[in-house]
Amino acid sequence: MMNFKQFKKKYQLKDSELFAEFYDLFEETIDIKNRNIAVDKLAIIINATFKLSASQSFSNMSLRQLSDETQISMGGLYAYIKNKQQLSLYIHQFLNHFAENIMIQVDISDDYQTLENTIKSHIYLSEIMQPWFFFAFMESKNLNKEQKKYAIQSELMMENKIMQAISKGQELKIYSNTLSPKTMATHIKPLLHDWYLKRWKYKQRKINIEEFCFSVMAFLNHGISLPHTLNE
Amino acid sequence: MMNFKQFKKKYQLKDSELFAEFYDLFEETIDIKNRNIAVDKLAIIINATFKLSASQSFSNMSLRQLSDETQISMGGLYAYIKNKQQLSLYIHQFLNHFAENIMIQVDISDDYQTLENTIKSHIYLSEIMQPWFFFAFMESKNLNKEQKKYAIQSELMMENKIMQAISKGQELKIYSNTLSPKTMATHIKPLLHDWYLKRWKYKQRKINIEEFCFSVMAFLNHGISLPHTLNE
DNA sequence: GTCAATATCGAACGAACGTTCGATATTTAT
DNA sequence: ATAAATATCGAACGTTCGTTCGATATTGAC
Numbered sequence: 001m002m003n004f005k006q007f008k009k010k011y012q013l014k015d016s017e018l019f020a021e022f023y024d025l026f027e028e029t030i031d032i033k034n035r036n037i038a039v040d041k042l043a044i045i046i047n048a049t050f051k052l053s054a055s056q057s058f059s060n061m062s063l064r065q066l067s068d069e070t071q072i073s074m075g076g077l078y079a080y081i082k083n084k085q086q087l088s089l090y091i092h093q094f095l096n097h098f099a100e101n102i103m104i105q106v107d108i109s110d111d112y113q114t115l116e117n118t119i120k121s122h123i124y125l126s127e128i129m130q131p132w133f134f135f136a137f138m139e140s141k142n143l144n145k146e147q148k149k150y151a152i153q154s155e156l157m158m159e160n161k162i163m164q165a166i167s168k169g170q171e172l173k174i175y176s177n178t179l180s181p182k183t184m185a186t187h188i189k190p191l192l193h194d195w196y197l198k199r200w201k202y203k204q205r206k207i208n209i210e211e212f213c214f215s216v217m218a219f220l221n222h223g224i225s226l227p228h229t230l231n232e
Numbered sequence: 233m234m235n236f237k238q239f240k241k242k243y244q245l246k247d248s249e250l251f252a253e254f255y256d257l258f259e260e261t262i263d264i265k266n267r268n269i270a271v272d273k274l275a276i277i278i279n280a281t282f283k284l285s286a287s288q289s290f291s292n293m294s295l296r297q298l299s300d301e302t303q304i305s306m307g308g309l310y311a312y313i314k315n316k317q318q319l320s321l322y323i324h325q326f327l328n329h330f331a332e333n334i335m336i337q338v339d340i341s342d343d344y345q346t347l348e349n350t351i352k353s354h355i356y357l358s359e360i361m362q363p364w365f366f367f368a369f370m371e372s373k374n375l376n377k378e379q380k381k382y383a384i385q386s387e388l389m390m391e392n393k394i395m396q397a398i399s400k401g402q403e404l405k406i407y408s409n410t411l412s413p414k415t416m417a418t419h420i421k422p423l424l425h426d427w428y429l430k431r432w433k434y435k436q437r438k439i440n441i442e443e444f445c446f447s448v449m450a451f452l453n454h455g456i457s458l459p460h461t462l463n464e
Numbered sequence: 465g466t467c468a469a470t471a472t473c474g475a476a477c478g479a480a481c482g483t484t485c486g487a488t489a490t491t492t493a494t
Numbered sequence: 495a496t497a498a499a500t501a502t503c504g505a506a507c508g509t510t511c512g513t514t515c516g517a518t519a520t521t522g523a524c
Contacts, residue, residue, distance in 0.1 A: 059292055063512065073473045166456065175456045179447055187451045190422030215411055219419045223455040224398065224407045294481065305503045
């Protein structure tokens with residue numbers, strides 16, 4: 001399993017690359033024909049959406065604010081998005097697309113390492129795509145059922161991967177079977193969310209991502225109990 | 233430490249009692265003079281607010297919807313609330329008031345039990361006040377700094393109680409000191425949130441509140457590792 | 465340099481919002 | 495029974511919202 005530095009080098013794209021993928025994914029619903037122009041402006045629009053949605057909520061962000069922030073007129077915006085709701089859906093869907101592509105590459109060859117690999121990959125991924133994860137988490141509750149189906153696929157995939165890793169581990173007597181894999185996965189998920197939901201808190205406390213991973217794994221392995229009880 | 237049945241009997245109030253407390257707390261800012269009328273209508277208004285805010289968000293709930301749901305006219309509503317923002321603040325502040333009163337009673341006489349008592353009390357409390365907790369969690373991000381100060385006092389008190397219990401436990405070598413009390417508290421909090429944020433999920437899986445408490449404590453004590461390693 | 469294609473603009477529209485307020489209904493006190 | 499106090503009503507006001515669209519500016523092809 002690579003560390004964050006290696007992960008970042010392999011997967012983190014520049015805006016010009018990231019939003020080129022974005023444009024290609026939604027090309028047929030975007031009015032702008034010129035790929036270079038579209039990629040630049042999409043980066044501006046989506047990043048402004050993140051900024052404005054973070055300080056209020058997406059539904060409280062008005063398209064006039066977005067127009068001000070991006071320096072693109074109201075009519076201009078509508079060349080890039082079909083409507084406001086679609087803008088939110090684009091973000092969910094692209095994150096889903098991007099995340100699935102990465103999580104599918106997690107190394108599951110070693111049963112003793114699968115869970116840690118999965119968890120670290122998720123944390124690393126949520127770091128390089130922090131605004132996306134933050135947005136998706138905050139706004140997912142405002143999606144209707146049909147939209148949710150398309151938006152949180154990777155979220156479910158993630159949960160499944162954790163469950164399977166635990167399930168296999170329980171079979172091999174690596175992990176406790178006091179709790180079901182589903183219950184354990186349920187308890188683990190919010191630990192991971194904390195990294196991208198409360199990033200400022202960890203920055204302020206000067207806890208870097210590797211320390212955070214260690215912390216999560218330590219808690220996950222022993223809870224609050226004293227570790228290595230056998231050796232004492 | 234009592235179980236949930238005992239807790240419920242001791243602390244769960246009927247609407248007529250709960251909103252009487254509510255009315256008394258905010259009496260001077262409510263136009264209605266008749267206490268009985270006010271208590272009845274406040275129960276209707278607040279409960280309708282919970283219902284409408286759950287299916288959308290509070291800021292997406294319009295006062296016209298609230299008027300429809302409560303069968304109280306627009307003008308009528310404004311006899312009970314100063315404005316829409318105040319309604320949200322009332323809910324935060326009352327929950328704060330109510331929660332603090334209960335959490336202050338948690339038994340901390342036995343260092344080996346303090347953490348479990350605190351956690352169970354919080355879970356029990358969040359059960360009998362579920363809509364309040366759900367609302368407060370979802371809407372707290374929309375409060376400005378000044379409002380937050382008044383609204384999340386009990387939340388911080390809760391976190392402090394957990395930290396202190398762990399800190400004391402570390403001193404007494406009950407708990408591992410691999411992680412700081414603050415970090416552990418940070419990891420524990422979302423475990424507790426899950427109960428009131430995803431209640432339908434636990435209902436569906438037929439996990440009752442005592443089972444949930446056991447599950448949280450089990451995870452918290454051993455993580456995913458095999459328990460009782462010494463005895464094997 | 466011209467013309468067609470593309471990109472951008474911002475005023476305008478109807479709908480929905482929070483809030484107000486004078487009119488009306490109901491309750492309470494005498 | 496009457497008057498004063500209290501509670502309720504809903505139309506109306508000014509704003510802001512998402513969205514549209516004809517006009518204008520910019521770009522690319524020949």
